[in-house]
Amino acid sequence: MNIYTPSLAVDEVNKVKSVHGVFLNHNDPSHPFYVGWGDLLDKYFKAPPAGYTANYLIEIDQGVCTARKTVDTPDEDAIVFEMVDPNSTDSIRKAVIKDLFGQAVSTIWEASVRNVQLPRHQTNELTEKKMKSLSAKYFSIPPQHLHYYPSVPDAVANAPVQSADQTDETTTTPSNPKSKRKPGRPRKQKNKLKPNQPSILQFFSPAKQ
Structure with missing residues (x-):
């Protein structure tokens, strides 16, 4: 199966039961992506330690993140850090859902991309x-x-x-066009010696008998 556009990919994803995919096209006024994620995350989550992105497997449980290189990475080689206060996970979860999806949404299962309260990215108007x-x-x-x-x-x-006349107007050559260069490697102009100027050839001339 060949998929050529994001919209076609979304159509295929939505064939999966209980899945609702949306293509957030920032050039479409009805589906631009959202901004302001940094402020929301900084409000509730702690900054991760340096180097955690070198891991490919991320496990999150009750606000504690465990980052591993692979599934076989032993615990002593994993990076473990708290994303939130482990004693406040329930209250933080409710607060994040409220700020992100609004008062009407109380659980993540009720939320969808249509409920997101973040500001939308400004669309670009084409000339x-x-x-x-x-x-x-x-x-x-x-x-x-x-x-x-x-x-x-x-x-x-x-x-x-654009009509042919308009196209011609935009592609007309300037009033003083440069002469067209001949095909092939350009020839270098030989520098002429000034009067009594020594030449390098004099150093290789046959010695006088």
Whole structure:
């Protein structure tokens, strides 16, 4: 099976029972990703020790994190640190869920990405020139291959394509174009000797008899 876009990947993920996947496309005003995670995490979680990211297996239990290289890494070689106060895990869990998902959500099982209370990333507005360029590129795709690509916004699909005259205006050569260089390796101009200037060839000239 070939998957060409994030949207197609989400469609396949959502075929799994009890799974709801969402593609957080920051260019889509309805699905931009969220920002402000650092402030939320710093509010409730302790900073991890240096070097913990060198491990590939992370276990978290009751606020205590155990980081190992592999599943076979012995306990004495693992990095163990407290992410939160082990005596306050229940209260911290409730506080994080409340700040992240709002008052209406009391457990993680009730939460979804639609409940996230964090600010959304600001979307970038495309200029009219960029929209025309995207429209021209999109409609240059052969129709038989369009199904590989996600549907484009109406603003791109309906953007006027540059006419031949407009294209000529943007690609005209300057009034004083440089002469076209001949193909091949450029020739170096030989430096002319000044009067009475010694040349290196004099050092290799035959010795006078």
